[in-house]
Amino acid sequence: MEWWKDAIIYQIYPRSFQDSNGDGIGDIPGIISRLDHLQALGVGAVWLSPVYASPNADNGYDISNYREINPEYGTMEDMERLIAEAGRRGIRIIMDLVINHTSTDHYWFRQSRDKNSPYANYYYWRHGGADGALPNNWTGFFGEDCWEFDPQRCEYYLHLFAKHQADLNYHEPAVLEEVKDILRFWLRKGVAGFRCDVINILWKDSLDNGKKRLALTGSEHYLSLEGTHEILRQLREVLDEYNAFTVGETVFVTPAQARDLCASDRRELDMVFSFEHMECDQWFLKWFKRKFRPRVFFECLTKWQQELDWNALYLENHDQPRSIPRFGSAGHWRESGKLLAVLLLTLRGTPFIYQGQEIGMVNFDFSRMRQLNDVESKNVEKVLRRLHIPQKLRWKIISRTSRDNARTPFQWEAGPGAGFTVGRPWLGINHNCESVNLAEQENDSDSIWSWYKDLAALRNGSEVLRRGSFTPLETGDQVFAYRRALGEEALTVVLNFSDKPARTALQGGVVRSSAGRDRFDGHLEPWEAVILD
Numbered sequence: 001m002e003w004w005k006d007a008i009i010y011q012i013y014p015r016s017f018q019d020s021n022g023d024g025i026g027d028i029p030g031i032i033s034r035l036d037h038l039q040a041l042g043v044g045a046v047w048l049s050p051v052y053a054s055p056n057a058d059n060g061y062d063i064s065n066y067r068e069i070n071p072e073y074g075t076m077e078d079m080e081r082l083i084a085e086a087g088r089r090g091i092r093i094i095m096d097l098v099i100n101h102t103s104t105d106h107y108w109f110r111q112s113r114d115k116n117s118p119y120a121n122y123y124y125w126r127h128g129g130a131d132g133a134l135p136n137n138w139t140g141f142f143g144e145d146c147w148e149f150d151p152q153r154c155e156y157y158l159h160l161f162a163k164h165q166a167d168l169n170y171h172e173p174a175v176l177e178e179v180k181d182i183l184r185f186w187l188r189k190g191v192a193g194f195r196c197d198v199i200n201i202l203w204k205d206s207l208d209n210g211k212k213r214l215a216l217t218g219s220e221h222y223l224s225l226e227g228t229h230e231i232l233r234q235l236r237e238v239l240d241e242y243n244a245f246t247v248g249e250t251v252f253v254t255p256a257q258a259r260d261l262c263a264s265d266r267r268e269l270d271m272v273f274s275f276e277h278m279e280c281d282q283w284f285l286k287w288f289k290r291k292f293r294p295r296v297f298f299e300c301l302t303k304w305q306q307e308l309d310w311n312a313l314y315l316e317n318h319d320q321p322r323s324i325p326r327f328g329s330a331g332h333w334r335e336s337g338k339l340l341a342v343l344l345l346t347l348r349g350t351p352f353i354y355q356g357q358e359i360g361m362v363n364f365d366f367s368r369m370r371q372l373n374d375v376e377s378k379n380v381e382k383v384l385r386r387l388h389i390p391q392k393l394r395w396k397i398i399s400r401t402s403r404d405n406a407r408t409p410f411q412w413e414a415g416p417g418a419g420f421t422v423g424r425p426w427l428g429i430n431h432n433c434e435s436v437n438l439a440e441q442e443n444d445s446d447s448i449w450s451w452y453k454d455l456a457a458l459r460n461g462s463e464v465l466r467r468g469s470f471t472p473l474e475t476g477d478q479v480f481a482y483r484r485a486l487g488e489e490a491l492t493v494v495l496n497f498s499d500k501p502a503r504t505a506l507q508g509g510v511v512r513s514s515a516g517r518d519r520f521d522g523h524l525e526p527w528e529a530v531i532l533d
């Protein structure tokens with residue numbers, strides 16, 4: 001049925017969405033109480049970042065029990081109620097499937113410390129070198145070594161992420177069977193599918209040393225290998241029994257690899273999150289920022305639109321800084337927020353709106369390391385210290401890229417707690433919440449929120465926006481324009497990514513203009529977006 005080609009999907013980071021009991025931590029009853037907001041926005045599905053039992057070394061991406069709900073977030077009954085209440089509003093629930101690694105608190109890992117247990121090979125265990133050397137020269141995603149010594153087993157285990165996240169060993173067939181059971185468990189509860197965390201690194205072909213690189217030494221041994229494709233096809237058999245949907249988070253993926261992962265006849269994934277457009281403002285690694293050049297961004301988006309039949313579209317998520325100051329302009333907050341909404345909701349593919357994006361939330365306004373929670377930021381701070389990088393520069397690097405930028409609590413209303421909590425929030429609330437909040441924008445027909453709602457309704461009601469082809473018309477230094485066409489129908493989108501006005505030769509009747517014009521003469525205001533027919 002491919003419902004996911006017609007739906008707008010909304011990502012919730014549960015810890016920061018809505019607290020219901022005053023402990024300062026977002027929770028499932030809180031999400032349920034806000035379902036009307038999602039319905040008003042017009043979303044067809046919600047992707048929930050992990051809500052499973054977890055000691056929170058990486059806020060839920062370190063799962064200690066796949067069949068339990070983190071008590072901070074509620075109970076299994078709450079989860080079942082969420083699925084039902086969302087369903088009543090026509091909203092499907094998509095779980096986050098984190099199966100590259102588990103928490104070291106997981107039962108499997110604890111058992112695995114004993115070489116004689118049935119779980120002994122569930123993880124990658126290796127001896128170090130005689131001279132205290134690690135088992136190989138690989139480096140991890142969070143800027144640390146990726147081997148940790150376990151005194152009980154007297155061996156090292158592999159962890160490509162934080163040391164509390166041990167990589168599962170898919171050479172042990174029982175691991176895949178366990179995962180299949182977990183899928184069945186949730187599908188039987190009525191979830192519609194999964195967002196699959198770092199899914200293209202599951203299979204490690206060997207643990208040999210890798211070619212030395214600036215980052216991720218060893219990645220040739222696990223990035224997008226045939227073994228992973230094979231695992232995905234096996235999982236698909238289970239998913240197909242329930243007609244379930246999957247979107248894979250695929251790091252460093254190329255268009256050709258992405259095509260293989262989502263080719264419908266290969267039965268692997270339905271679509272993937274690629275990263276190339278998120279790399280337009282950085283040198284190789286996110287820690288090294290470079291000036292955002294719109295043309296590079298347009299060309300990258302165009303390439304992915306053309307090379308893939310179907311894209312997962314996103315400008316934000318819980319790992320990325322907020323999009324307005326990044327691809328738009330803080331000085332033209334409202335205008336650029338609206339323009340980015342048009343971009344997201346008029347490209348070909350399934351749009352994912354990240355919580356807070358629909359009200360133009362921006363990066364945190366913290367000033368000290370102490371205010372951060374993100375394990376990645378903390379690790380990188382340690383690495384930079386070791387390299388004797390001065391404090392000011394360390395903060396500059398970390399504050400611009402920290403994942404906490406996108407993790408501050410949702411700004412429902414002005415005032416302390418922002419309507420998110422009556423208690424002390426687990427992560428600081430942005431001070432701009434006095435002016436940037438949903439309540440304020442609900443009463444303003446010219447707000448970013450009203451614009452999102454309107455555009456989402458436009459897309460939901462327009463087959464050409466949902467299913468039409470994509471043809472680029474202009475990819476300049478400032479203007480991005482493209483046509484969406486289906487049968488006789490066509491719409492043209494023109495976007496001015498600049499603080500300066502622009503001109504284009506394109507013409508048409510105005511379907512929407514973020515500057516509120518009703519006739520278009522080729523002149524665009526700064527950050528204006530128009531949809532023409």
Ligand code: ISL
Nearest residue numbers: 058061098141161197198251286319376
């Ligand atoms: O955000 C990143 C680096 O800053 C990415 O490299 C990120 O680590 C990568 O996209 C994988 O992300 C996913 O898996 C991680 C988890 O921390 C992220 O939140 C999740 O989205 C490990 O499970």
Ligand code: CA
Nearest residue numbers: 020021025027
């Ligand atoms: Ca709570």
